[in-house]
Amino acid sequence: MKKGFIGEFKEFITKGNVMDLAVGVIIGGAFTAIVTSLNADIIAPILGIFGGVDFSNLKLVLGSGKNAPVLMYGNFITAIINFLITALIIFCMVKGLNKLQNGMKKDEPAEEAAPATKKCPYCASEIAVEAVKCPHCTSSLS
Missing domain, CATH: 1.10.1200.120 (Large-conductance mechanosensitive channel, MscL; domain 1)
Known part of the structure; x- marks a missing residue:
């Protein structure tokens, strides 16, 4: 209107x-x-x-x-x-x-704020919490 x-x-x-x-x-x-x-x-x-x-x-x-x-x-x-x-x-x-x-x-x-990153279990790089694949070592995360 x-x-x-x-x-x-x-x-x-x-x-x-x-x-x-x-x-x-x-x-x-x-x-x-x-x-x-x-x-x-x-x-x-x-x-x-x-x-x-x-x-x-x-x-x-x-x-x-x-x-x-x-x-x-x-x-x-x-x-x-x-x-x-x-x-x-x-x-x-x-x-x-x-x-x-x-x-x-x-x-x-x-x-406390929820963490925004996590460590890749394969290469120990910092990656986003939502990541399903590591951008550094290309390992699939579950």
């Missing part, structure tokens, strides 16, 4: 992955506000003590007059710091979750 565009969209939007993505975007937006505040309200003033520079005020005026274009490279530096803080926090979270998940897996008994 052929589905129309609306039917395909309805199927896509009702999948659980889309709802998980929506929740992730909302939480990410809130997390961005926290990281921006961390940078603007805590890290930037601490850096200002040492360097006496507030990154948000750094700019380069390209021309003269009141309508001259202004390059706000301080805001760009602030955005880079925000990104690095966010990346560091996410890295630590993922690393912690992976460590927690690996710790849980260690408690489970490991299943």
